[in-house]
Amino acid sequence: MLTESSLSLTRGAIFVFMASIRERVRADGTRSFAVLWRDPETKRQSSLTYDDENDARVAKHLLEVTGGHTDEAAQIADAVRHHGPSVVEAVSEHIDLLTAVGPDTRAGYRTQLRRHIAPTLGSYPVAVISYRHVAGWIRSMSDSGLSPKTIANIHGLLSASMSTAVRLGYRTDNPCVGVQLPKSQLTQDEMTVLTRGEFALLLSHVQPHYQPLVLLLVATGLRWGEATALTPGDLDLFASPPTLRVTKAWKRDGERHWYVGPPKTKRARRTVSLPDELVDVLLPLAAGKAPNALLFTNTVGQQISSSRFWTTTWTPALDAATGPRRGDGLPDPDAPRLTRRPRVHDLRHTHASWMIAAGTDLFVLQRRLGHESITTTTETYAHLLPDQQAAAAAAAGRALGGLGLAPRT
Incomplete structure (x- = not known):
C-alpha cells in the first residue's frame, strides 16, 4: 500500500x-x-x-x-x-519476463532494484512517474557519489522496465527517454594501457604460479572470467597458427554461487590465435591435465577467485612495482618503477592497444575481443589508431604552416 x-x-x-x-x-x-x-x-x-x-x-x-x-x-x-502497479512491481515483472539473461544477470538487476530504485521511486504508481521524477532520481544518485557508469546502468534497467510497462498497458510512454545522464568528471583516462616495458616490470613482481595467466591475459585480451574458465581441451597448440577456443566463462547463479556457463554474448564465442611465446608457456601447463580440467587454478588446484587474486597477488605486485625497495627494505630511488596502478582488466585494454599499434584492423580486433558490436570497439579504441593520429597531426601542421610566434622582446 x-x-x-x-x-x-x-x-x-x-x-x-x-x-x-x-x-x-x-x-x-x-x-x-x-x-x-x-x-x-x-x-x-x-x-x-x-x-x-x-x-x-x-x-x-x-x-x-x-x-x-x-x-x-x-x-x-x-x-x-x-492503484495500478507500483514501480517496484513493474520493474520486478520486467526482470521476470526477461528471456535472454542468465541467473547472475537477473540477480544483478534485482540488486539494482533493491538498492537504487526501490528506496526512492519504488512505492510510486508506475503510471505517474514523469520526466521530473526520473531527473530528480538521477540527480539524487549523482549527489550520493555513484559513478556516471553505475548511474547509466541503473537508469538502463528503469528505462527498459518502463518500456515493458508501456507494452503491458500500465502507461502510455517511457519517462526515461530524453533524461540526460551525468558525464564522467575524471581528468585522466579511465583505462590504463601499459607499454611493453611497464608490463614486463609488473610481470616480474607477480607470483610465478600466476605469471602464465597474466601473460595469457595480455597476449589474448580475454576477459578474466573467460581466461580462468579455460581447459586444456580449449587449446589447439599444434595448429597453424596455434589457437584457443572461448566457449564458456565463470558466472554466478541467482544465489551468487559460481558456475561455468556461456560467455558474455554470442560474439564472445570465438577462436583466438596465439603467439609462439605464449604457446611455449601453455604447453607444460596443459601437459598431463584432463581435457576438461581447469587450465589455471589457485595454489591448491581450485578456481581462481578474482577478489582473492586482487588482494594477494595483483595488489602486492603493484605495490612492489610502484615502490621498489632495496634488499635491506629501504626505498630504492634508482630502480625502475611503475607510475600507474592498472586494474587486471587493463591487460585487455593493453592487448588491444598493442594490436592496434601493430596495424590490426578494428574489425579483426572486434572479433578477437569478442565485442558484440563494432561500435564498442571503435568507441573504446579508435583514439589509439596511430595512422589516424599521425594524419591528424600532419593536417594540423599544414594548417599552421607559415605561422610563427612573434619574437619575444
Whole structure:
C-alpha cells in the first residue's frame, strides 16, 4: 500500500512548491480530502478530491515532487485512484519476463532494484512517474557519489522496465527517454594501457604460479572470467597458427554461487590465435591435465577467485612495482618503477592497444575481443589508431604552416 513515508524522492533535494490537504464532512457524514495547490505557471488554484486520506497524502506528495504542474495532475489523480502497479512491481515483472539473461544477470538487476530504485521511486504508481521524477532520481544518485557508469546502468534497467510497462498497458510512454545522464568528471583516462616495458616490470613482481595467466591475459585480451574458465581441451597448440577456443566463462547463479556457463554474448564465442611465446608457456601447463580440467587454478588446484587474486597477488605486485625497495627494505630511488596502478582488466585494454599499434584492423580486433558490436570497439579504441593520429597531426601542421610566434622582446 502506498504510504506518504515510503515516498522519498525529495530526499537530498529542495522543493519550494507546497500543497495542502483540506478535510470536508459531507451531508451524509462521510469525509472527503481535497488536495489544494496553486499552479506555478498560471497561479490558479487547483484541487483533487479523494475519499481516502492516505490517497490524498500520496497525491499531495506527488504534486509537490512534480512542482504542482497542472498538466500532470490528472495523470496523478487517475493513478492514485486506480492503484495500478507500483514501480517496484513493474520493474520486478520486467526482470521476470526477461528471456535472454542468465541467473547472475537477473540477480544483478534485482540488486539494482533493491538498492537504487526501490528506496526512492519504488512505492510510486508506475503510471505517474514523469520526466521530473526520473531527473530528480538521477540527480539524487549523482549527489550520493555513484559513478556516471553505475548511474547509466541503473537508469538502463528503469528505462527498459518502463518500456515493458508501456507494452503491458500500465502507461502510455517511457519517462526515461530524453533524461540526460551525468558525464564522467575524471581528468585522466579511465583505462590504463601499459607499454611493453611497464608490463614486463609488473610481470616480474607477480607470483610465478600466476605469471602464465597474466601473460595469457595480455597476449589474448580475454576477459578474466573467460581466461580462468579455460581447459586444456580449449587449446589447439599444434595448429597453424596455434589457437584457443572461448566457449564458456565463470558466472554466478541467482544465489551468487559460481558456475561455468556461456560467455558474455554470442560474439564472445570465438577462436583466438596465439603467439609462439605464449604457446611455449601453455604447453607444460596443459601437459598431463584432463581435457576438461581447469587450465589455471589457485595454489591448491581450485578456481581462481578474482577478489582473492586482487588482494594477494595483483595488489602486492603493484605495490612492489610502484615502490621498489632495496634488499635491506629501504626505498630504492634508482630502480625502475611503475607510475600507474592498472586494474587486471587493463591487460585487455593493453592487448588491444598493442594490436592496434601493430596495424590490426578494428574489425579483426572486434572479433578477437569478442565485442558484440563494432561500435564498442571503435568507441573504446579508435583514439589509439596511430595512422589516424599521425594524419591528424600532419593536417594540423599544414594548417599552421607559415605561422610563427612573434619574437619575444
